[in-house]
Amino acid sequence: MRQPVVDPVHDDERSFRGRVLNSVSGNDVxxxxxxxxxxxxxDVxxxxxxxxxxxxxxxxxxxxxxxxLIGRHVHARDxxxxxxxxxxxxxxxxxVIDLRTAFAFGLGIVLGRRLLRLLRLH
Numbered sequence: 001m002r003q004p005v006v007d008p009v010h011d012d013e014r015s016f017r018g019r020v021l022n023s024v025s026g027n028d029v030x031x032x033x034x035x036x037x038x039x040x041x042x043d044v045x046x047x048x049x050x051x052x053x054x055x056x057x058x059x060x061x062x063x064x065x066x067x068x069l070i071g072r073h074v075h076a077r078d079x080x081x082x083x084x085x086x087x088x089x090x091x092x093x094x095x096v097i098d099l100r101t102a103f104a105f106g107l108g109i110v111l112g113r114r115l116l117r118l119l120r121l122h
Contacts, residue, residue, distance in 0.1 A: 021036045028042065044058065062077045068085075069084050073086070079092070080093075
């Protein structure tokens with residue numbers, strides 16, 4: 001049975017299981033076997049879920065997939081992300097782009113542009 005997309009949810013403590021959610025924010029958030037487009041919280045626990053964009057102070061995430069994951073402290077197990085931004089990571093995460101890779105891409109673009117300008121001048 002399909003669950004309808006839920007309107008934005010804002011509260012101090014939220015727990016969801018088997019839901020499709022548009023937007024969730026709160027202090028303590030628990031998501032299990034759900035899909036969330038936009039998540040913002042302080043202390044977030046996620047299990048077997050899909051996230052488009054997730055921002056939190058502390059993540060505990062297991063067996064999930066995220067497009068963009070931004071957190072101060074991330075504890076992960078079997079997680080796939082497109083882009084991960086965190087200063088503190090514990091666990092196993094497979095990322096397409098992490099902070100170091102993003103920095104390297106940015107630096108490569110800047111250096112490549114300068115090299116092209118130098119080659120055009122001569």
